Amino acid sequence: MVDETAFREMRTQSSPLPCVFQGALLARHAVCELVQRSSLAERETLACPSAPAHLNCETLERLFLERATFPLKLHPGTPLTHATVMRLHCGGLRGLQQALQADHVDVHRLIGQARDAHGSLTDLPWPDIVAxxxxxxxRRRTPQGPQP
Structure with missing residues (x-):
């Protein structure tokens, strides 16, 4: 078993810019043309090679959280659960894809398209994305094991 603190320290040393939307990418709800995949302690880690792209993703993530705090009944300052983060990331990226009428969810390309179409990430059609x-x-898990 891997010491979680040691894992996080090693991950920080090996990839100083971890992928903001790592959960969505690992769950196959999105892709990113920039992502760099590697293995660390039998886990797959995703990193971003571009500081500006990483900053854009962080900005988009903050906007997802800011705009969805009230509808999701979140309390500022309270740590987010994994399920809530996945909901923000996967739902937000799907909403952005639909708002831009994009063919697929490539995070880096979607952010570029959003900036081209709206000038700023803050000017996106947020009611549609938040919905x-x-x-x-x-996804619903299917029961494992033999069925009666």
Missing amino acids: QIVAWQP
Whole structure:
């Protein structure tokens, strides 16, 4: 078993810019043309090679959280659960894809298209994107093992 503190320290040393939307990418809800994949302690880690692209993703993530705080009944300052983060990321990226009428969810390309179409990430059609965040549900797990 890997010491979680040691893992996080090693991850920080090996990839100083971890992918902001790592959960969505690992769950195959999105892709990114810039992502660099590597393995660390039998886990797959995703990193961003571009500081400006990483900053754009952080900005988009903050906007997802800011705009969806009230509809999701989140309390500022309270740590977000994994399920809430996945809902923000996956639902937000799906909403952005639909708002831009893009063919697929490539995070880097979507952000570029959003800036080209709207000039700023703050000027996106947020009600439509937030509706997708609220509506997003994780995949239902199927029961494992023999069925009666």
